[in-house]
Amino acid sequence: MVTRKKVALVSLLLVLAFLLWGCGGGGGSWTPGNLLAIVIGVDSSYSTANLSTVSLDEEEFSISPSLISNLCGDTVVKTYRDYVFIVERPSWGTVDSPIYVYKVGEWDNPLKNYTLGKNVYDIVFVNESVAYAIPWGEAFIQKIKPLTGEEIRKVDLSSYSYGSDGSPNAAKGLFTNGRLFVILQRYDVGTFSYGEGKLIVINPNEDSIDRDITLNSKNPQDLDHYGGKLYIVQAGRLFDPSDDAIDVMDLRDYNLRKLCDNPLQEEGMDLYALEITENGTAYLLGGGWPNYKVYEFDLRDGKIGGMIYEGGYITSIRYDSYSGYLFILDRGTGSGDGKLVIYDTEKKRIVEEIGEEKLGYPPYSIDIAAFD
């Protein structure tokens, strides 16, 4: 017999299940109406940069080149929904980084123009009102209101500093599982040496460092996550492929282990980036001189799969979960062969190559604006 108590219990269970499903990771509940690749190109002399867009809505990939020009020669781009954040790193990264905030489609004037710490490498968004700026040249991370540049708080990293510049060289961040994860390169330019690579876990509620984890190799370059695990790519000393490695950490208990040594060591390549798709396919960027290559990579055993692309100097790869495209930014060899390569991870083939002449400059940085 169904009693009131049983009905109440089942109802409670249903509500709990609904809440848990709604709170789960992945954000799969929202589908953007528009997808736009925002591409920063930098000219061959590294004296100036521009911003172009590539529409991803259909496979036409229509390009709007040089919507903005006269940016600094070392500039990267980050997006949040339909906001575009242009991050300049002028004067060899020794002065504060100017930031321009634009709204997609309104390229005549930025919404805001402010500065952050020296040599900002990354901005990690928690939401529209909170982000973390990661300046490579400072001994702190800045929690900010990204649309205004107002600093909320600094997270002190000075205890991790290394080398003559007094900075731990924070390079990249990732927000997942309610925590901010930041890799520290800890580089001493005087001796070309790196201290122990570190992964910092920050609690965003108090902006305190929950823990720091020593990596198995040095000079972490990139991190990504999948299936409750965090993967960290480390390059070690550049031009020395013997000390590169990839670590994997369980996000439940922060247990870190080495997934593999450098799978591209025989190719003579250092490891630079890792991108993981929604279904766990991974792509690894390796670089030697004069060629860089992108390979499929097996997260389970750290083995290399097929090579999907070979080019000149590839500055980055970027996966977009909404479109399923992997973007490869190939600056080429300086002979006019730079291009933006769009690889369809579902069809497993290159669907477009956009030459540097169509973008205005060879590509350097990319992010995807996803909005209604």
Next chain:
Amino acid sequence: MKRENLVVVFVILLIASGANAQVFELGTLEVYGSRLDLLRDEPSSCSLIFPSQYEGEFKDLGELLSKIPGVRVTKLGGRGSYTVVSIRGSTAGQVAIYLNGILMNMGGEGAVDLSTIPLSAVERIEVYRGSVPARFGISGIGGVINIVTFEESKFNVVKASAGSFRSYSAESINNVGKALISLNLECSRGDYLYDNDNGTPFNPSDDYEARRQNNAYRLNDIKISRKVGDRTKIFLNYFSKHRELPKPAPGSDRDDFVSRSNLSEERFLGEITTNFRLSNKTMGAFSIYGLLSEREFRNPYGDIGWGGQKHNWYNSYKLGGRASLNYLLSEEGLLEAYLDFSFEKLIPGGDIVSQGYWSPLKGVSEYERGLINFSLDYNISKGKLILVPWVRFLSLWESSKKLDGVEENSTDDSFCYGIRSKYILDENWAIKATWGKAVRLPTFYEKFGDGAFILPNPELKSERGENFDFGLEYMSKDLMISVTYFRSDIDDLIEFVMANPKFAYYKNIKGAKVEGIELEFSKVWSMGWSANLSYTYMRSRSEILGYREGKPLPNRPEHSVSLRLARSWKDWEFFVEGEFIGENYFDTGGLVKFSDWWELNLGLSHELSEKEKLSLVIKNLTNNQDLRVKPVGYGPEKMPDYPPIGRAFYLTYIKNF
């Protein structure tokens, strides 16, 4: 041309200018008389500058060169800052700079910093564009600038100047026995005011008025010239300079953020030249020279340049010799042959080497280069036609040695040829045309890397150029007009390319084309008026595939104008001059431009007595500091990294003894 004239040319070719020092001359300036006979018959596009005509105007070498058509001077900041020159769209490294015939371009740095060559005791500056005479060898795709000093002076001279931003200068030229000794001391704080946008051009609320920090310099320069007998002369030069290095301005120049970086240089130069005459038909000269250069770079906060280096030094020395032979073949033929040989060594030290110890590139402890250069000009004079076919041959070996003792070697031979011609229509009109090939050798760093961040590329080839020009010239006693069309094709341009986030290398890429028109006008009127105008229209196009194809080259302005009006009457002299630069691209993709730039200078001088003169000069009269870097479409309009100096006043006193 008569045989006698050919002999005159012959003699002038051999003997360095014996023109006396001209301190100042009031009255009518004779335009025609200010050019040497040599250059009247010189088929190359050549201009002469006599610094004495600008006495008391506190001008430096770069400012004088900017009055020449086809010449573009780039300064990173104000007086005393790093200054380089480009000719007809060349790079700075493609312009050969000579001081009394000694090549100042060194293997470590292709370009010559003009701020290291003060004008003290300089008699004239020869600027050759396109094909150049044999005595300059296989140098200068862009052209040659030859700075010639006085050998003797009618007067002993003392000059003293004081001006804005705590600028001071003192100079003396003295006859001591048979020697001419010049001494020059100069300094400036360079701490001018300008508006700083803090690196946020869209946010005027954080703009501030900045004072240019760490921008001072001081230099001293001693030149000694002495004739020994009739045929031998000795030239000695000691130069030293201490230069503070300001940071790129946006967001810098704050009281709490001053860079202490600086560059110190010392240079010793010595040359002995002997002329000889074997017969009435055969003359020659022989010289040996030595050049020692020490440069020290300090960057205590590691905030200037790439790689965080804090202390480097670069010691170079060059030993060489030249032999020339001129032979009158016939009434119509003169053969000029030059043989130039040199050995150069560069020894770097400091962080660039210690970093190299740790770098995967293994560090470089020294560079060496040996060079033999043979040039042959055959001057043919047949009636009104002058033809000078020429050949140049260069043989080079060079090496670098790493810290672990491993050597890398490279050899190269280059052969160039061309022709210069002139057709004299009548006593005033002439037509000129030249065509030729030239090369630019890679610098040590381009070929062998720096052992720390720049990878070696021993297969790197020399840049190669082909020049052509065609012009019409009118010269009379008080008027000179010349119009010249020029064109340069340059191949195998050497380009800096990043290999990964930390390392780079140089490689050969396709080239570029530059063409344009130079107009030069000089006129002297009665009543003491004179006018000088130079205008260059230049069109440059990259041939490099990709985004640059067909785009203009950066810092090659389409329009360059220099205009000067002067009036002298009784004991007074007045001038006004202006400069305009227009359509000048900043980037390699045709997306960013400099704003059009103009500057106006004013000067007034008065002869206090027969031997004394006082001059007041106002530079940048309108205080124009509005040089911007602008996007072609949307984007920030930025202040330049090295903002121009505003209005400046300089007072100079000159006395002859």
